[in-house]
Amino acid sequence: MTNPGWGGTPGEGVPPQPGCVRHPDRPTALSCNRCGRPACPDCLREASVGYQCVDCVRAGQRDVRPVRGVAGNTVTQARPTPIATYALMGINILVFLVTALQAKSLMDNGGGFVNRLTGVATFDSPLFGRWVLSPDAVAQGDWVRLVGSGFLHFGLVHLAVNMFALYILGRDTELILGRSRYLAVYAISLLGGSASVMAFEGGGFTAGASGAIFGIMGAQAVILLKLRRSPAPIIGVIAINVIISVSLPGISFWGHLGGLVAGAAATAALLYAPQWLGAGQDREKAVRIGWIGLALVTAVTLGLVGMRVVQLRTEFGL
Structure with a gap:
């Protein structure tokens, strides 16, 4: 049974999937919601909306202003060890x-x-x-x-x-x-x-x-x-x-x-x-x-x- 209106075999009019931006040898249909670049599942992280690549996640973390304590020291979410x-x-x-x-x-x-x-x-x-x-x-x-x-x-x-x-x-x-x-x-x-x-x-x-x-x-x-x-x-x-x-x-x-x-x-x-x-x-x-x-x-x-x-x-x- 054939279904001529829904795709075809590779090489017969179906464009190849792009490679992951960090792993070019891995074809992927996924992409980062922030930058739009193709990314494989290993390079994506769950965000508040959709998924973002690891590069965009790091960039977002740099843009976030650190929380300061009453003395001006940096406060982290994890309770630090009082070394x-x-x-x-x-x-x-x-x-x-x-x-x-x-x-x-x-x-x-x-x-x-x-x-x-x-x-x-x-x-x-x-x-x-x-x-x-x-x-x-x-x-x-x-x-x-x-x-x-x-x-x-x-x-x-x-x-x-x-x-x-x-x-x-x-x-x-x-x-x-x-x-x-x-x-x-x-x-x-x-x-x-x-x-x-x-x-x-x-x-x-x-x-x-x-x-x-x-x-x-x-x-x-x-x-x-x-x-x-x-x-x-x-x-x-x-x-x-x-x-x-x-x-x-x-x-x-x-x-x-x-x-x-x-x-x-x-x-x-x-x-x-x-x-x-x-x-x-x-x-x-x-x-x-x-x-x-x-x-x-x-x-x-x-x-x-x-x-x-x-x-x-x-x-x-x-």
Whole structure:
């Protein structure tokens, strides 16, 4: 039976099918709804209307403006892994393990004694002795103690409490601020805690990540205000921890308070300074103002340290 009005055999008046634009050896009757070029099934992707070739899909993705977070960071649909928080936790744990191995104790890795005649302290862990925060030692040039002390902990319980707090608070803060801004706020908070100890506490030794963690609490309070949400929950947590800092012996109240203020100030510089200085919708200007604000907060923090160092060196006659 024949049907002469509906096509024919190849080579008898039926034009050959065009080849796929990416695979010319593959004949296809399909085409991209956007550019109209022929494409095989492997090179087509489902779109809101019809199908588009992979080249048009990529072009469309480039044309879409990225979603920005409250701090100007790029927000993706997938929840990113808080790598910076996990890395900070890892560094703290690694430093603790080194000091514990050196001191041969998990609970007393910061142990040692003070020579009553010379006043020189000797620690069971050499690393702990080199990094623990001592205002007098900083005044004599041991600047590494300002940062290194933020990665030391007196015993396993001290480490566990701080790492749990960092895990709970740090992940969300990192996702909101973005990795680089979060690390900057953490570093400034750590320095703020050390600067406060230098300026307002007497002798003795201070160590722990709690100054930086208090800074993350301050950052969360500012973030909630920026998002126009109630900061009452985090303020309640801060209040409880401040009461604990004042009530229990051996806890550095000034270290906690300094970290809190520095972290809040750094986050305010990121989130509010661009608005106050008229950045408007200019993202590049807003980012630039935010980083300049962070630099200014850092400068003030280091200036406080410098003033205290000058004062102590004068007292020592150096």
